[in-house]
Amino acid sequence: MSEFTPGPWLRDEYGNVVAGSGDRVAFRSVTTVCSGTDERISEAEANTTLIASAPDLLEALEMIVAEADSYTAMTGKPVYNWLDQARAAIAKARGTPC
Template sequence: MRRMPGVSTAIKAKPTPGPWAYNATSEGWFDVGPIGGRYRGCTANVFNAECIGGITNAEAEANARLIAAAPDLLEALEDIVDVLDALGEALAKVKDARAAIAKAKGEA
């Protein structure tokens, strides 16, 4: 992952848990943050071209949507990694079983 210059990579804090959502403000940008639970309020602001040149409102909303999906994306990726780890172990067992079958048949 590329980081912005000067941003520390040593931070060990966990992110605010999801689910997150975004909403348009009356000022023309998007607030992003957790919904429900013990966490309340805005975690990030996503600005459009009125604040940052060149970013359309649609692009700012797409960015807010992506940021709001981050906790769900992280959880889904962690689940996939767990499945792949289990699959890798299963594939190793299949390889061992094939070797045992070949040995029993005199094909090893």
């Protein structure tokens, strides 16, 4: 899998997700907008907002895991039962095996 477009990502006025460089990352579905109800349009806008936040969420999760790993290394006690789930989410986002 290739690397994803570096963040930050933003949702533009048309509902597309664009990188800070101006490159488009994801397109809002035209069919949702043209044939959808207000609820479907609102859902599509919420989806693009979530997608736009992906690089920030990934970076924050990686920092949290690094801090938890550091604490575990210091104390010798793995106290966080959610670390495996966090690592799996990071691997999924990066397209790498856990």
